[in-house]
Amino acid sequence: MPELADRPPSAAGRRxxxxxxxxxDWAVASQGLVRDDGTMRDLPNVTLIKIPCSGxxxxxxxxxxxxxxxxxxxxxxxxxxxxxxxxxNNLIGDRVEQLRRRLERQKVNPERIGALFYGKHAGAAFVDxxxxxxxxxxxxPGPAFPPRKPAPAAAGPASAAPRTGPAAQDGQAxxxxxxxxx
Amino acid sequence: xxxxxxAGLLAATLRVDTLVARVYPDxxxxxxxxxxxxxxxxxxxxxxxxxxxxxxxxxFDQAYTSVQFLTLDVPYGQIIRGIHRYSADGFMIVVLLxxxxxWFTERFRFSRDEPWISGMMLLTLTGFIGVTxxxxxxxxxSEALVAMTANAAAQVPLVGGWLRHAxxxxxxLTDLLLPRLLFLHIGPAVGLYVFxxxxxxxxxxxxxxxxxVWTLFALGFVxxxxxxxxxxxxxxxxxxxxxxxxxIDWLFLTPYWAMxxxxxxxxxxxxxxLIGYGLYIPYQLPETRSELGLKxxxxxxxxxxxxxxxxxxxxxxxxxxxxMVPSPNPGVTKAAQARKLxxxxxxxxxxxCGICVGACPxxxxxxxxxxxxxxxxxxxxxCQS
Amino acid sequence: MTDxxxxxxxxxxxxxxxxxxxxxxxxxxxxTGHHRLGGALIGVIxxxxxxxxxxxxxxxxxxx
Ligand code: SF4
Ligand code: SF4
Numbered sequence: 001m002p003e004l005a006d007r008p009p010s011a012a013g014r015r016x017x018x019x020x021x022x023x024x025d026w027a028v029a030s031q032g033l034v035r036d037d038g039t040m041r042d043l044p045n046v047t048l049i050k051i052p053c054s055g056x057x058x059x060x061x062x063x064x065x066x067x068x069x070x071x072x073x074x075x076x077x078x079x080x081x082x083x084x085x086x087x088x089n090n091l092i093g094d095r096v097e098q099l100r101r102r103l104e105r106q107k108v109n110p111e112r113i114g115a116l117f118y119g120k121h122a123g124a125a126f127v128d129x130x131x132x133x134x135x136x137x138x139x140x141p142g143p144a145f146p147p148r149k150p151a152p153a154a155a156g157p158a159s160a161a162p163r164t165g166p167a168a169q170d171g172q173a174x175x176x177x178x179x180x181x182x
Numbered sequence: 183x184x185x186x187x188x189a190g191l192l193a194a195t196l197r198v199d200t201l202v203a204r205v206y207p208d209x210x211x212x213x214x215x216x217x218x219x220x221x222x223x224x225x226x227x228x229x230x231x232x233x234x235x236x237x238x239x240x241x242f243d244q245a246y247t248s249v250q251f252l253t254l255d256v257p258y259g260q261i262i263r264g265i266h267r268y269s270a271d272g273f274m275i276v277v278l279l280x281x282x283x284x285w286f287t288e289r290f291r292f293s294r295d296e297p298w299i300s301g302m303m304l305l306t307l308t309g310f311i312g313v314t315x316x317x318x319x320x321x322x323x324s325e326a327l328v329a330m331t332a333n334a335a336a337q338v339p340l341v342g343g344w345l346r347h348a349x350x351x352x353x354x355l356t357d358l359l360l361p362r363l364l365f366l367h368i369g370p371a372v373g374l375y376v377f378x379x380x381x382x383x384x385x386x387x388x389x390x391x392x393x394x395v396w397t398l399f400a401l402g403f404v405x406x407x408x409x410x411x412x413x414x415x416x417x418x419x420x421x422x423x424x425x426x427x428x429x430i431d432w433l434f435l436t437p438y439w440a441m442x443x444x445x446x447x448x449x450x451x452x453x454x455x456l457i458g459y460g461l462y463i464p465y466q467l468p469e470t471r472s473e474l475g476l477k478x479x480x481x482x483x484x485x486x487x488x489x490x491x492x493x494x495x496x497x498x499x500x501x502x503x504x505x506m507v508p509s510p511n512p513g514v515t516k517a518a519q520a521r522k523l524x525x526x527x528x529x530x531x532x533x534x535c536g537i538c539v540g541a542c543p544x545x546x547x548x549x550x551x552x553x554x555x556x557x558x559x560x561x562x563x564x565c566q567s
Numbered sequence: 568m569t570d571x572x573x574x575x576x577x578x579x580x581x582x583x584x585x586x587x588x589x590x591x592x593x594x595x596x597x598x599t600g601h602h603r604l605g606g607a608l609i610g611v612i613x614x615x616x617x618x619x620x621x622x623x624x625x626x627x628x629x630x631x
Contacts, residue, residue, distance in 0.1 A: 020564050025476050038564065047564035049557070052479055052549070055498070056536030061557055069565035081214035082199065084289065085535040086500040087387065092540065117208070119196050207624060261606035395620045402613025409607020 016045040017071035017137040021130065022061075024054040024077045026084040028118045028126040042127055043134055053077070055088025059099040062113055066103075066144040072137035074114030076126065082119065089117055109140050184466070191286040206395075215392040216280035222392055222400055223273035224374065230266040231371070238318065240360035245320035246418040253414070264408025270312055272404060274433040277305060285463065292533040293384075293501065295464035300380040302460040307370045307377065312434035314367040320360065325419035326428050328359070330438055334446030355421060384531060386502050471534065480550035481532045482539065484525045487514035488546035491523035495538035495547055503531035504538060517544055575626030579619050586615040 023030060030048065033040055040046045051057060054077030062073045075096060077089030093115050100110035114133050118126040202211050212219065237256065239248040252259040281301065284290065290298045313331070317324045328350065335346040349366070351358030382388050391397070416429065430439045437449055444452075471478040482503075490513065496504045509524040525538075525546070539547045539554075548554060589608040596605035623629045 018565055020561055037567070038560075039567070047567065049560045049564065050477065051536065051557075052477065052552070053535040053537055055540045056549070056552075057540050058554070059540075061554075061561065064558060065561045065565065068562055070561070079199065079203070079211075080208045081211055082208075082287075084287070085533065085537060086385070087498070088500070088535060088537050088540075091498060091537060095540065119199065121193055121196050122200070206621065210621065210624065258602050258606060260603065264606075395617050395624075398613045398617035398620065402610045402615075402617060404610070405613060406607050406610025409603050409605075409610060412603060 016043075017134060017140075018069060019043075019046040019072045019074070019130075019134055019137060020065045020070045021046055021048045021073070022051050022054065022057045022075045023048045024056075024075075024088070025050055025052055027054065027076050027078045027120065028123050029120050033123055033127065040127070040130065043130060046130055046134060053083070053085045053088040054092045055083070055085065057092055057095075059095045062096070062099060063103065066108065066112060069143070071140070071144060072112045072114065072133060074116055074130070074133060076116040076118060079117045079119050093117075107146055108144055112137055112140065112144050188286065188288065188467075192288065195283060195286045210393050210395050212392065212396050213279065213283060215389055215396060216276045216283055218389045218392040219276040219396060219400060220273055220280060221390050222397055223269045223276060226269045226401070226404070227266060227273060228371070230262050230269065231368070233262050234266055235368070238364070240318075240364045242320070242355070242357070242360065242421075245318065245360055246415065249319050249415055260412055261405065261408050264411075264413040265404055267413045268404045268407050270315065271431070271433050272400060274308060274312065277308060281305065288467075290464040291467070291469075293503075293531050294533065296384050297381055298464045299461060300377050302457065304374060304377045304381065305460075306457055307374055309434060311367060311370050311374070312431075314363050314370075316431070316435065317363050318360070318367055319415050320419050321416040322419055323416050323429055325421070327435070327438060328355070328363075330441055330446075334441070334450060337445075337447050338450060384502050386497070386500050477552060479534050479536065479552040481529045481534055482527050482536065483548055483550055484527060485546045485548060486524060488518055488544050489513055489521065489524045490515075490518045490544050490546070491521035491525070492544070493523065493525075494541045494543065495525055498541035499538050500535070501531050501533060503528050503533075515544070518546075572626045572628075575622040575628075578622045579626075582615040582619045582622070586612045589615070 030050065033042075034048050035041055038047045038049065040048060054075050057075050062075070065073045075092050077083060077092060080089055080093065083089045096113055096115040100113050103113065104110045116126065116129050116133070118129065199211065199213060202213060206212070208214075234252065237248055237252040237259070239245060249263075253263055254260070284298070284301075313327065317327050332346050332350055332353075335349055336342045338345055346353070349362075350356070351362045392400070428435075428438060430436070432439075437453070440449055489509075491506065491509060493506055496506050504525050504527055506523040507526050509521050512519045513521055513524070527538075534549065536549050536552070539549060541547075545554065589612045592608045593605045593612075596602065596608065620629075
């Protein structure tokens, strides 16, 4: 981790920025890329969560991750236009854009949220893109959210049930408008 | 074996994609729009076909001369005729690309068999329409095609004579032949649209048109080709004389070429087997998600108490698996108090993609074995590791 | 403007010039009855427009 030295300490400091990635089952094949605990072989600071389609991701989950100590989050789907489920990646692409705009108004650097699009056999390119994303996030100061509330990060799995982000709803109001964006 | 072959073909397909992506951005990749391109060619075919229809006379003594008049004397008539011919070839090419691409990328899986089945029927109809089109010109090739088809049809056991009568209006060349062929060219073309409707019923927001870059490219290529290689007729058909040669259009007339080597009955059997296998493809790999090594998340479920009837999931479900029905009672949450509609999942259509979960802003949809709670737990454990 | 973008501008200018020449060719073909030539040139123009659109996109002048 070359960025280790010059990086200000943050919630999950010691191995580089903590990154959570949502990876579609049909996109990059994860065999050989991840360890058993879900972290990436080449980038131990990145944890991948497998989901059935990139369009399954609720933007509120990305915000949830940032509020709970992740320094960056991304979603990875197939190349735009080649979604196994036809439009899942276009939809999440648009929703990520909307989430970025909304979080930017809350003084969160929008570059902390990424949308990547790599096909099944594009593992190497995917790793490179994640590394670039991770390096970019590493250069950003401090935790994702300005610490106004005392430690939401302390919430354990048990107390983490539905009510999470206060803004879980308005973030998607425009979602269907993007459905023809191909 | 088949699975390994399919995996190899998938890898090859994706490699072709990455090659195309070096030149064209992802959203311009023509291989993502083979269906839209087929629609483009079909539209061109219908429009140019109407023009040709206005000039065509379906009778033995005038069919050939009317086509010649159109080709040689009507301004741009040859161009329009060429557009019709080459668009038909283009249509067949993109339809085959569409077929193979969706086959190799396994887009027949789960509940996606209906587009596949209707697609096979569209393909069969397309081949039939192409052949009758070549017969209408009534040059020597047309005559040969009619003779060979009638001969082959008559050999089908039990229904042979009837089949031949249905196609050509009797034995030998009757006056009914060309009017009947004209109908057999245009009628199934209308039928294409019926099957297209079926092809689309389970698809939300089908990509019915290619991007402008490819609309222009396809039209330009077809028109340029008509200028460079003009379409002509062969010598007129002479009824008393058996035609000697048969110029082959490989996309439509390959079976007639094969008739040189195989008896017609074998070819008909082969065609039946091919079409039958095509219809069977989606059922050949009836694998569930867990058999594929994927998490079996279960069919999406609406949490009725939270649903506000906002219709967002209904717009975004790619397979039309969600319908909005009038709601007899309000929901439980505050946002759901004033609802008029509520979402209902048609479970047989759901492929468990979860796109509706991402679409619902009111936490009213869940995949039963991959709940929001599970995702939250995974995120938290990832953040705390 | 970056080098890349200006290269695409160059291509766009060339393609536009080609389509202009083709237009002249179509008019000439129409006047002298060379319909086939006119038809072929329509095809060339459409192809040129297709590549102009591609260059506009790749040069970053139009977005998705
Ligand atoms: S999971 Fe949702 S979006 Fe996907 S097919 Fe089922 S109902 Fe439609
Ligand atoms: S998106 Fe959610 S709230 Fe809206 S209709 Fe669908 S299930 Fe109901």
